[in-house]
Amino acid sequence: MKEIESILYTEEVIKEKCYELGKKISEDYSGELLVVGILKGAVPFMAELIKRIDLPIIIDFMDVSSYEGTTTSGEVRILKDLEFRVEGRDVLIVEDIIDTGLTLSYLTEVIKKRGAKSVEICSMLTKPKRRKVYVNAKYVGFEIDDKFVVGYGMDYNEKYRNLPYVGILSESVYK
Template identity: 45%
Template structure:
């Protein structure tokens, strides 16, 4: 393993929690008929794949992509890059995120998709940073609360690197400077 990485969540710990989340979601939606999982690209792909394979209820998958800009310096506005391919009206929808950092993306998506009149709209995130909890951001299905560090692995990246790691690790500030 790279010296710049320190494992925060092992592959085994992630697998256990994903199984638990899938069980809870399957139970909650058992009578719903079908569930539409809306994956927020790009970081959600590993989590969404593992979660969807462990669900015991019928589900479909669609994707949405958003871009946050100015988070470190100005407004932190969010804009839609790629919309869903399907109509979600009268469907049970679960937004699936890899990580909730500031909460702005989740707030934006909840407003955007809620206006499309789904039968229900809930949220699922593998990770939430402590700062988002302090801001009052709530998630219906949550994997782990994590410190306000820069994380990589299991879909999370830094400069498009480290996404394919099977675990989640912190990336040291020195490594971030080096990778630019």
């Protein structure tokens, strides 16, 4: 695909990382885990990850927005809230990428205030150079430079989510 400058992580590499993360998560918890995927980007990663978690889990989803085009607005809005109560539960938030940290910082606080027993984050990717607020992500797949990435759930204007890899999008597409 000519819009993709280069492939960062193949499907095979991502699946192997999900195996590693799932094993670590399984070791760290006992009992039921509420796994919360952040729509829409986390869906492919979460689908692969939960197959590797050897615990009883419940899955739920939240849809939040803090972006307008390619830039963050700084304001987080919950578009779809959880169906399950978090009170007294161990909660694992699953995200595709940690960029500024604003969304995950906000969601972590919301879930803690609702009485969760614990709240941890698992993200496929993290971009530390873009961070505006500190986010403690216990489980991270890969650390990347400040590049615009798509695929494996991540998009540009709702396109490229279905790519079976993570690639760098050519600047000519979004500039």
